[in-house]
Amino acid sequence: MGLMIRSSSIHAAGCYTTSRIAKGVQVVEYTGPRITKQEADARFRNSPTTYLFGIGDGSTVIDGHGTAMYINHSCDPNCETEELDGRVWVMSLRAIAPGEELTYDYNLYDGDEDDARCHCGARNCRQTMYSSEEIARQKKALKQKARRAVEAKRRKAAAVTQAKKGGKAASRSNARKKATRR
Numbered sequence: 001m002g003l004m005i006r007s008s009s010i011h012a013a014g015c016y017t018t019s020r021i022a023k024g025v026q027v028v029e030y031t032g033p034r035i036t037k038q039e040a041d042a043r044f045r046n047s048p049t050t051y052l053f054g055i056g057d058g059s060t061v062i063d064g065h066g067t068a069m070y071i072n073h074s075c076d077p078n079c080e081t082e083e084l085d086g087r088v089w090v091m092s093l094r095a096i097a098p099g100e101e102l103t104y105d106y107n108l109y110d111g112d113e114d115d116a117r118c119h120c121g122a123r124n125c126r127q128t129m130y131s132s133e134e135i136a137r138q139k140k141a142l143k144q145k146a147r148r149a150v151e152a153k154r155r156k157a158a159a160v161t162q163a164k165k166g167g168k169a170a171s172r173s174n175a176r177k178k179a180t181r182r
């Protein structure tokens with residue numbers, strides 16, 4: 001199979017096929033040394049570009065080296081990745097014509113607040129390379145954060161009101177006391 005790396009309209013460099021690829025074949029393996037997630041986090045904390053691919057339960061990542069690491073993300077991809085016995089294969093989702101750029105959906109899931117905006121240009125582009133599950137998780141986390149902030153504010157406000165009320169109540173009861181005394 002003829003694959004070549006050249007500049008891409010999606011992002012930086014991309015991987016293109018020079019020959020026709022049939023549907024459902026193993027196009028290329030995502031190769032690279034296996035490192036732990038902790039190692040990857042430490043090693044690439046300040047790297048703007050990483051080629052990490054989480055495998056298994058995500059505790060191990062492949063630090064991409066080789067052709068497959070150049071394959072760009074698309075929300076309407078012509079490939080997908082499949083893990084077989086600890087190896088990751090890029091498989092064709094449909095027949096791919098010579099000259100086409102290979103893409104798969106990155107479905108990013110571990111990005112903190114990294115910018116993962118998508119520029120794939122697909123009609124169904126979801127504007128981010130995060131997976132739908134990850135977007136949902138991030139939204140939930142944001143909502144929880146917002147809710148916690150509102151709760152904290154409410155508690156603070158309640159404490160202030162309580163203090164004020166306490167003061168007023170005290171003066172009112174004082175007044176009442178005075179009134180009864182009179």
Ligand SMILES: [Zn+2]
Binds near residue numbers: 074076119121122125
């Ligand atoms: Zn997209």
